[in-house]
Amino acid sequence: MLILGINAFHGDSAVALVRDGQLVAAAEEERFRRIKHWAGFPSHALAYCLREAGIELKDVDHIAVNQDSRAHFFRKMFYVLTHRHSISLFASRSKVRKSRSALSEYLEESFPQSSLHAGIHHVEHHLCHMFSAYHVSPFSEAATLSIDGFGDFSSAAWGMGKGGEVTVHGRIYFPHSLGLFYQALTQYLGFPNYGDEYKVMGLAAFGAPTCLSQMRKVVRLHNRGFKLDLSYFRHHAEELPTQWTDGSPRFEDLFTPALEEVFGPRRSPSDPIEQRHRDIACSVQAMYEEAFFHILEPLQKETSTSALTLAGGCAANSVANGKVRRSTAFKRVYVQAAAGDAGGAIGAAFATWQKLGGHRHFVMDHAYWGPHFSTAQVGDLLDARRSEIGASSCTIDLIQDEENLCGRVARFIADGKVIGWLQGRMEWGPRALGNRSILADPRRSDIKALLNAKIKRRESFRPFAPSILDHAVGEWFEEDDAVPFMMQVFQIRADKRALIPAVAHVDGSGRLQTVSQQTNPRYYRLIERFYELTGVPMVLNTSFNENEPIVCNPEEALDCFLRTKMDVLVMEDYLIERRGVPTA
Numbered sequence: 001m002l003i004l005g006i007n008a009f010h011g012d013s014a015v016a017l018v019r020d021g022q023l024v025a026a027a028e029e030e031r032f033r034r035i036k037h038w039a040g041f042p043s044h045a046l047a048y049c050l051r052e053a054g055i056e057l058k059d060v061d062h063i064a065v066n067q068d069s070r071a072h073f074f075r076k077m078f079y080v081l082t083h084r085h086s087i088s089l090f091a092s093r094s095k096v097r098k099s100r101s102a103l104s105e106y107l108e109e110s111f112p113q114s115s116l117h118a119g120i121h122h123v124e125h126h127l128c129h130m131f132s133a134y135h136v137s138p139f140s141e142a143a144t145l146s147i148d149g150f151g152d153f154s155s156a157a158w159g160m161g162k163g164g165e166v167t168v169h170g171r172i173y174f175p176h177s178l179g180l181f182y183q184a185l186t187q188y189l190g191f192p193n194y195g196d197e198y199k200v201m202g203l204a205a206f207g208a209p210t211c212l213s214q215m216r217k218v219v220r221l222h223n224r225g226f227k228l229d230l231s232y233f234r235h236h237a238e239e240l241p242t243q244w245t246d247g248s249p250r251f252e253d254l255f256t257p258a259l260e261e262v263f264g265p266r267r268s269p270s271d272p273i274e275q276r277h278r279d280i281a282c283s284v285q286a287m288y289e290e291a292f293f294h295i296l297e298p299l300q301k302e303t304s305t306s307a308l309t310l311a312g313g314c315a316a317n318s319v320a321n322g323k324v325r326r327s328t329a330f331k332r333v334y335v336q337a338a339a340g341d342a343g344g345a346i347g348a349a350f351a352t353w354q355k356l357g358g359h360r361h362f363v364m365d366h367a368y369w370g371p372h373f374s375t376a377q378v379g380d381l382l383d384a385r386r387s388e389i390g391a392s393s394c395t396i397d398l399i400q401d402e403e404n405l406c407g408r409v410a411r412f413i414a415d416g417k418v419i420g421w422l423q424g425r426m427e428w429g430p431r432a433l434g435n436r437s438i439l440a441d442p443r444r445s446d447i448k449a450l451l452n453a454k455i456k457r458r459e460s461f462r463p464f465a466p467s468i469l470d471h472a473v474g475e476w477f478e479e480d481d482a483v484p485f486m487m488q489v490f491q492i493r494a495d496k497r498a499l500i501p502a503v504a505h506v507d508g509s510g511r512l513q514t515v516s517q518q519t520n521p522r523y524y525r526l527i528e529r530f531y532e533l534t535g536v537p538m539v540l541n542t543s544f545n546e547n548e549p550i551v552c553n554p555e556e557a558l559d560c561f562l563r564t565k566m567d568v569l570v571m572e573d574y575l576i577e578r579r580g581v582p583t584a
């Protein structure tokens, strides 16, 4: 049975293909369109998934979408009737729903040569998130929490995953939302783009939670959940123009002037960052964590399990995720690689597989579900652009012995060079995890400034992350768990921090990726060679891009390498070295 899961007309539109209960391919549309967080119909990702599986659209049995406009219908109607001003609000949202319901038209338009036989299934948004985490986790049973901005009239849902099925125990409904709270405060702090919340998370480590008592008035905790003080927010009262099609999602301000009366004037993106902003960021993160654990603690008690799976946009809050073991009785945490709305494509597909009688027999233990390119394809590209590469004073070597290749690259990293590394299948989800990565030496205190100057040009307060051999985690971090998708932040052991300054955040934490020999043998071998040279079992890993989406194919990687001052580019078995440029 072939099931296509689709996340469309949300941020990070994406497609996943499941064959007989096993994931075959998954990718986000932004990688093909080259526009970050692209929202709209994911025709390129869909074409890729079909190609990867060697099938056509007519072969697909079922299409599952992570949105069901009929969900919570009576609750929505009750809200509209008791809040007259919201009629126009929901009328405008129904326009977006209409474009979603025209899915078969989009499919016919994108694949005019192929007839569609598949049944279309709409699956409620948070159920998709919960399935996207629990159903592919290594746990036979687990508590599960979905938490985000909004989807299908709710912003959080929690319950239990067992025997492949998910049972919802409770929800938070519109207009209350922790995702919206975090997004509004992110805008207030001068980061206006969709997905900028992680900047606030990074900035928080530089501040103190001096505004937490005021934050507790903005988000009020009560028995099993929380409520927003709506006087600080606009989303429930006004029709705010949003952009959810054919480009990056865009939002108007979500907060009211009342927020500035409490926290002072908003920061504009061009303003310098002051200590006040750092403290507000820290207070936002602290408030988020209070509410997060306020939901998790009773969930653990009622489910009596030590395993937790998390999904939804807020599950990308790796700082909070990394504190779960210390703050609750949960001892094992699984956060799927695409925790946000892209992951809904997987959740919709597996929820449909389960509904149709399939049994659960797939664990997602790696993120490598995207396109791959052979050494021969890389060779053809390099042949075609040989003169341009030569003009940039670069040499090209073909090194088909992996041991030799990894040894040479490890030596480059230890010598302070910056490496572009493209191998195997592209990662699913927002993180580069060793297949579309830029690698550098974590021991160098100057590497952050160097990477920012050479390539990334990003805010100086944002940390870089380490990829660490899985067996070494307990020796270097205060927690020990598999974190294959960089979705948890742990404290680095105090005696180790000075050894790896490039990947230690200001508060001594590190957003690690654990690398296993089974799921990425070449990357594991590279880090092993670096370990042998230096005694440090990790490399600095940042995404292979400048400001665009992470590179997908060798041509984009080569362009990025030639545009920037990266020292070495490795694509499959080819090694391109920039000569004549002084190394750092």
Ligand SMILES: [Fe+2]
Binding pocket: 125, 129, 148, 149, 150, 151, 312, 313, 340, 341
């Ligand atoms: Fe969501």
